[in-house]
Amino acid sequence: MPPYSLNINGESISVDVDADTPLLWILREMVGLTGTKYSCGQGICGACTVLLDGSAVRSCILPVSEVGSQEITTIEGLSPSGDHPLQKAWLTEGVSQCG
Secondary structure: OOOOEEOOOOOOEEEEEOOOHEEEEEEEEHHOOOOOOOOOOOOOOOOEEEEEOOOOEEEEEEHHHHOOOEEOOOOOHHOOOOOOHHHHHHHHHHHHHHH
């Protein structure tokens, strides 16, 4: 089980997990970024969506071994102050309550 060095929201984070561990669980359980939600677990609903080098991916079905050196951006990483239009929309619409 080699450690994986991940670039999450501009910060380098090392995690020691199995290669098939979904990125979602690393973000939520190990890093504490709970804005990325678990819902269907099949990559269908989109609640777990993050950006990987600027492209939307479903983190619940993305094994950490496939991330490589790509930059991961979560909802928290869009703006530390929470003023990004998407973050504001999440709050207005209550997205975090229903995915």
